[in-house]
Each structure stands twice: as structure tokens, then as C-alpha cells.
Amino acid sequence: MVHAEPVADLARRLATALEAHGVTTLVEVLPDAEAAKTIDVAAHLWGMLGRAGFTRGDVVVAVGGGAVTDLGGFVAATWLRGVPLINVPTTLLGMVDAAVGGKTGINTAEGKNLVGSFHPPAGVLCDLDVLATLPRADLAAGLAEVVKGGFIGDPVILDLVEADPAAALDPHGEVVRELVERKIAVKAAVVTTDLHESSLREILNYGHTFAHAVEQVEGYRWRHGDAVALGMVYVAELARITGRLDAETVERHRAILRSLGLPTSYEPGRFDELLAVMGRDKKTRGSTLRFVVLDAVGSPSRLVGPELDQLRQAYDAVTQTPA
Incomplete structure (x- = not known):
């Protein structure tokens, strides 16, 4: 053990x-x-x-x-x-x-x-009882992965969080139980079809290409869920810039994640570092970056080989304006 x-x-x-x-x-x-x-x-x-x-x-x-x-x-x-x-x-x-x-x-x-x-x-x-021992920030970080499941496969998850973010953060409540069950069901359905990530399973990496890059350049001081929250906003912006996703759904990402106290913006000036790490992502083929994006809520797909300027525009969209 x-x-x-x-x-x-x-x-x-x-x-x-x-x-x-x-x-x-x-x-x-x-x-x-x-x-x-x-x-x-x-x-x-x-x-x-x-x-x-x-x-x-x-x-x-x-x-x-x-x-x-x-x-x-x-x-x-x-x-x-x-x-x-x-x-x-x-x-x-x-x-x-x-x-x-x-x-x-x-x-x-x-x-x-x-x-x-x-x-x-x-x-x-x-055992959901152990969640009561977690700090609120850790619960929120876990909910980032739950929200991801909502965007890629089960929109009811998003409805539940939007209806009552506080209930989603209550480890003793029934909303958390339903959120856990729904997110596991999303993942189980995908994994049963594609265990070895040869095709469909890649959708579970929604937001993760940018998230893993942030984690590495930050020396793994960020919670994984916090990085995933930011990664989802980045890739939503990238999908908007490339004409795949509407602006309203991008803002829905921000609103839901902010309601849970999760980060939706990052510091400027680190694009080159992040780009280098994203180039080593598991989904990359040769020198071609590949991202999981949304065409709509519940409709994930792939974006292959976005232009460097598009990647930079998405980064600019998630960076904070210096004071």
C-alpha cells in the first residue's frame, strides 16, 4: 500500500x-x-x-x-x-x-x-466522506475536471454548477454526489471505447495541452485542476480565433470557472516557454501541435496545426493586463 x-x-x-x-x-x-x-x-x-x-x-x-x-x-x-x-x-x-x-x-x-x-x-x-477533509481550494480544483466533463460530454454537469456553485462545493451535499457520478460516467464511456488513447480518448485531454505546459513552467506549484481551468479557457479562445467556437460559449467557460473560484487568466510574457513545452505534448505529431477543441458544448473535436499567430492570440486573450 x-x-x-x-x-x-x-x-x-x-x-x-x-x-x-x-x-x-x-x-x-x-x-x-x-x-x-x-x-x-x-x-x-x-x-x-x-x-x-x-x-x-x-x-x-x-x-x-x-x-x-x-x-x-x-x-x-x-x-x-x-x-x-x-x-x-x-x-x-x-x-x-x-x-x-x-x-x-x-x-x-x-x-x-x-x-x-x-x-x-x-x-x-x-468514499465521498473523505471530501469533507479537503480544503475548499482542493475541492474547486477537482471540480475543474468535472466541468471539463460537462463541456465535452454531459452538459447537465454545467447546468448543475451554474444553478448553484455553492452546492457544487459542498462535500456533504447531493449535488457533489451527482457531479462525481456524472463525470465518472463520461470518462467510463470514453475509456470503454478507447483505452489506449488512439482516437476518441483524446477528448479527455480537453484543456490539458496548455495546462500541462503551465504546470511545468510553474515548477508544479499549481494545482492540476487550476491549470486545467486555465487550459480550458485558453483552448476555448483558440477555438474561437480559428472559427470553431462562438464567443458566448467561451465566456460560459469563464463564468462557470470563476463561480468556483478557479483561475481563468495568466501572466503575460511567458508564451515562448509555454509553446516549447506544448511542443512535447503527447498529442503532438512531429512538429504539428494538436489540440482538443469544442465546436459546441458536448461536441469535441481536434484542431491540427494552428498557426503560430493564432496560438499567440489565444495566449494574449488569457493573459492579465499589467497594472
Whole structure:
């Protein structure tokens, strides 16, 4: 069982429950957040599994947020060419995105999640009660991925958030439960059709090309969901500039995300840095950038090879005007 320090108490209780049922449990604490997703941490865990005699009859259990389930899944996918994985996500972001769908990965100096494997979990346990322990900012960051699901596949998600943003941020309410269920359903429908991201699954990366670039140039100090919120606004502006999306839907992005306290603008002067990172995005083919865009709400498609000036115009549209 792997976990980050903030959820140590939950991990200990799970380990104790497993031990009470006769399951031998090896527990390891990971660095928090993206610091866990490195080759050094993965190699450390491989060493632990080897010394423990871990076989294909054993199970990796990942308890924590998206970084923990990404890393735990990668270790499970690569040890003995694949051992079972059970994810126990403890953040909203993990529940609706990272822990489901079977994508695992670690980061390198060149970018986020560039090394990874597709390895569907044997099971995912989502206990909504743990959301009550999260800071409001972390709940909002998780809702960015939920909103993404609304824009690409289930517009009812957007209606629910617009009707009552406060309810969407209430971990004890029924709205959160419905939002989680709807977002997981969107992802499950896509992943069932395209596990290995050969075609349809790319739509789940809506907003992520710019988001991953922001995360890297910011040294992974941004929450993933915050970066995704900004990334969705950027790509919505790009779709507008290229004649794919109407201005009203672009503004709907901003309004919904702002209502949840999520960022919708960025600082000027960093376009060249971001462009270099976007060039290493997984969707890029050769030197041609490819983006997931919307033609309308619920109608995602691809934008291949936008012009440099269009990319810059979209950046200008999301940058703050200096004071």
C-alpha cells in the first residue's frame, strides 16, 4: 500500500482492516503531490517489491490523490509486466479523473506524464466522506475536471454548477454526489471505447495541452485542476480565433470557472516557454501541435496545426493586463 503523508491515518486504518482479515500489508509513505511522480521514487518502490517477494498474486493499493494513483498505477503496471491495482482516491480530482480510466505515469524534466502505461485498476473505491477533509481550494480544483466533463460530454454537469456553485462545493451535499457520478460516467464511456488513447480518448485531454505546459513552467506549484481551468479557457479562445467556437460559449467557460473560484487568466510574457513545452505534448505529431477543441458544448473535436499567430492570440486573450 502506498500513500502520501496527509492521508496516513486513513492508510493505517485500511492496513489494519486488511491485516484483520489475514492480508499481509506492506505500507510505504510517498512524497506529497507531484514530487512522488519521479523515476527515483518508482525505482525505490520496485526495490521494495523485489525484497518483499511481491508476485502477480499480490495487489498494489494506492491511497491518496491523483499523483499517488498515477505513481502506484505505474509501479503496478511495470512490476512483473503488470500486477493488480486498487485505487482509493482521497481527493475529488482523483475520484473523477486520475484514479479511473487506467492511465498511469510519472514526470520527467521534459514534461508531465511523458513516461507511463495504460493499466486499468482492478477496482476503485470512492468514499465521498473523505471530501469533507479537503480544503475548499482542493475541492474547486477537482471540480475543474468535472466541468471539463460537462463541456465535452454531459452538459447537465454545467447546468448543475451554474444553478448553484455553492452546492457544487459542498462535500456533504447531493449535488457533489451527482457531479462525481456524472463525470465518472463520461470518462467510463470514453475509456470503454478507447483505452489506449488512439482516437476518441483524446477528448479527455480537453484543456490539458496548455495546462500541462503551465504546470511545468510553474515548477508544479499549481494545482492540476487550476491549470486545467486555465487550459480550458485558453483552448476555448483558440477555438474561437480559428472559427470553431462562438464567443458566448467561451465566456460560459469563464463564468462557470470563476463561480468556483478557479483561475481563468495568466501572466503575460511567458508564451515562448509555454509553446516549447506544448511542443512535447503527447498529442503532438512531429512538429504539428494538436489540440482538443469544442465546436459546441458536448461536441469535441481536434484542431491540427494552428498557426503560430493564432496560438499567440489565444495566449494574449488569457493573459492579465499589467497594472
